Amino acid sequence: MKVKLWGTRGSIPAPGPETIRYGGNTSCVGVTLSDGSMLALDAGTGIRCLGLALPDEPARLHILLTHLHLDHIQGLVFFAPAFRPQTEIVIWGPASPEASLRDRIARYISAPLSPVEVRELPCDVSFRHCPESEWEIGSARIRAASVTHRGPTLGYRIDDGDSSLAYIPDHEPALGADLAQMDEDWISGFALARDASLLIHDGQYTDAEYPCHVGWGHSATSHALSFARRTGAERTLLFHHDPLHSDDQLDELGAAAQQQWVELGGDPGTLELAVERSEVELPARAAKAAAAV
Numbered sequence: 001m002k003v004k005l006w007g008t009r010g011s012i013p014a015p016g017p018e019t020i021r022y023g024g025n026t027s028c029v030g031v032t033l034s035d036g037s038m039l040a041l042d043a044g045t046g047i048r049c050l051g052l053a054l055p056d057e058p059a060r061l062h063i064l065l066t067h068l069h070l071d072h073i074q075g076l077v078f079f080a081p082a083f084r085p086q087t088e089i090v091i092w093g094p095a096s097p098e099a100s101l102r103d104r105i106a107r108y109i110s111a112p113l114s115p116v117e118v119r120e121l122p123c124d125v126s127f128r129h130c131p132e133s134e135w136e137i138g139s140a141r142i143r144a145a146s147v148t149h150r151g152p153t154l155g156y157r158i159d160d161g162d163s164s165l166a167y168i169p170d171h172e173p174a175l176g177a178d179l180a181q182m183d184e185d186w187i188s189g190f191a192l193a194r195d196a197s198l199l200i201h202d203g204q205y206t207d208a209e210y211p212c213h214v215g216w217g218h219s220a221t222s223h224a225l226s227f228a229r230r231t232g233a234e235r236t237l238l239f240h241h242d243p244l245h246s247d248d249q250l251d252e253l254g255a256a257a258q259q260q261w262v263e264l265g266g267d268p269g270t271l272e273l274a275v276e277r278s279e280v281e282l283p284a285r286a287a288k289a290a291a292a293v
């Protein structure tokens with residue numbers, strides 16, 4: 001499984017010279033499965049460049065939306081494959097008692113916010129509510145579960161061969177909870193991230209900033225680290241960077257996070273800040289066995 005980060009920012013795009021290293025595009029992660037199937041996790045502004053990087057040939061693409069906040073869907077109408085008749089796009093997302101996924105997304109892809117309507121998109125697009133049980137896409141088993149955020153929000157786990165990716169970009173698991181003491185069954189998102197090869201997790205606020213943002217749906221550094229340690233994820237990327245955080249501030253946040261991580265007993269090489277356009281290859285079973293030898 002190959003993972004590429006096309007947008008690592010949260011809330012709103014933050015382009016400019018002060019965010020050039022970690023990136024200014026909002027949430028989007030491209031995943032290429034071992035059988036070649038292509039998934040996009042969220043469709044923030046980062047999906048625009050993902051779309052430009054895909055070859056112009058018939059394809060079936062899956063977009064897995066965690067939720068419908070604008071920073072996770074804003075790139076949909078700028079995703080080049082959506083304008084090719086030979087492309088099939090399946091958009092997965094959370095169900096809501098209020099309206100179907102298609103109707104909720106159509107509030108954005110319609111006038112006056114958008115020049116095109118969903119029915120005018122040249123591609124073959126379909127919308128599916130994520131099932132409660134696991135399902136398969138290509139060579140992967142996918143699991144979605146509701147997590148603590150504002151409004152109906154999912155986290156995802158993707159198991160492909162022996163590798164697993166947990167993607168929980170907008171998450172406040174410490175809201176009203178002591179992550180160090182709480183029984184694991186009660187921790188939001190725990191089962192998604194348990195022993196994952198790679199965890200991509202919300203790390204929006206510093207510990208000093210968090211008290212002014214309780215209940216906003218995001219994690220302080222120490223919450224993200226406690227969550228990562230409790231779940232036993234092998235490697236963690238702090239993601240959904242605050243738009244107010246410059247590269248220099250993120251360097252400081254990263255250094256403080258490393259220190260806390262080591263104090264929690266973590267291996268310093270297993271925690272990083274997410275960087276736009278960076279790639280991670282998660283080894284398949286045979287490669288893992290060889291590495292262990």
Ligand SMILES: [Zn+2]
Pocket residue numbers: 010011027069071072169170240
């Ligand atoms: Zn977000």
Ligand SMILES: [Zn+2]
Pocket residue numbers: 067069149150170217
């Ligand atoms: Zn959100």
